[in-house]
Amino acid sequence: MKNVFEFITNKRDYTLHFQNAEYTKNDFECFYSHEDVMGKEVEFLPGIFYKFELKRSVLLKNIVAVLCLYNGESQLIKLLPKILNEKFGKKIITIQFKNIRDSYSFFIDQEKVYGNEKKFQGKDEAKFQYEYEYVKEEPEYLEIPTERILFPCRTGGEGTRCSLKGVFREEGIFTTCTYENHYIFFDEYEMHCLTANSEEVRNICKMCNNCMKTIELMKEGRFIGPTKGNDSDCLTVGEYDGIYIIENGNHRACCAKAFGISLVKAKIHKYRRTEELRKEPEVIKGIDNQKVLDSFYRVFDGKGISRTVVNKYLETDGTDVGLIKLLKVI
Structure with missing residues (x-):
């Protein structure tokens, strides 16, 4: 084309x-x-x-x-x-x-x-064509494969509980969609998806003591998952046609996915697909393109990276891993 x-x-x-x-x-x-x-x-x-x-x-x-x-x-x-x-x-x-x-x-x-279309690990998994409705029944407590859990879209702590979010925010490349007139380098889901295919990004995660402690317990089989009547340390997910979306326990699920824990125990709520097609998100009008452009180049200008180099990256590479390597985040 x-x-x-x-x-x-x-x-x-x-x-x-x-x-x-x-x-x-x-x-x-x-x-x-x-x-x-x-x-x-x-x-x-x-x-x-x-x-x-x-x-x-x-x-x-x-x-x-x-x-x-x-x-x-x-x-x-x-x-x-x-x-x-x-x-x-x-x-x-x-x-x-x-x-x-x-x-x-x-x-x-x-x-x-x-x-x-932007290409990143986990993109196709997160596409839902239909709307879903909650099934009112007792939740199940099962071991589920982490490969079918989607990475979190929103974790707490504003970068203090998640090392990856903290580093990306400091570098100016973590931007929520609520920041109008700003270029969006990564939303949170895309950022966490990077851990699935970059050892260098996982090394940033290792800076978080809480996450590494959780991973250690999971690998040793000593992590206490939820059981009926005891939801302490509860990882709760919603099941959508075999795909799991995290409802509680974002950090724990993210750790398990990023560091190769194949199965985790979770409390599962069921959701049933309806015949109603999911609406495409509405585009925002009135955004100032010059401010978006400036916010994009400001990140590179601060590191002394020329626009010629940036334009070459956009035209020939375009990957998330390529971006963080260009910015020397890793």
């Missing part, structure tokens, strides 16, 4: 969905007018570049040239060149996608013409 698009924008609409935000034709054109660099390539969002060019007929060029020579007081005549260019000039946009890291979709006249 080609990653470069060139078209006349006068009578066409286009939209970009990037991460969790929507950028419209108006966002592109307002941003470009602020830059005042007609005919030059501009980076709109990380790894997404575009430029505007204005093509005019010979007659229009001559009329505009004459009007531009006018030095009178009439505001209308002073505005006429811009009005004529907007009305009769052909505004051509060339947009190029050089980002294989992030999830985004590009639409022309509401038809999707290009897109990229």
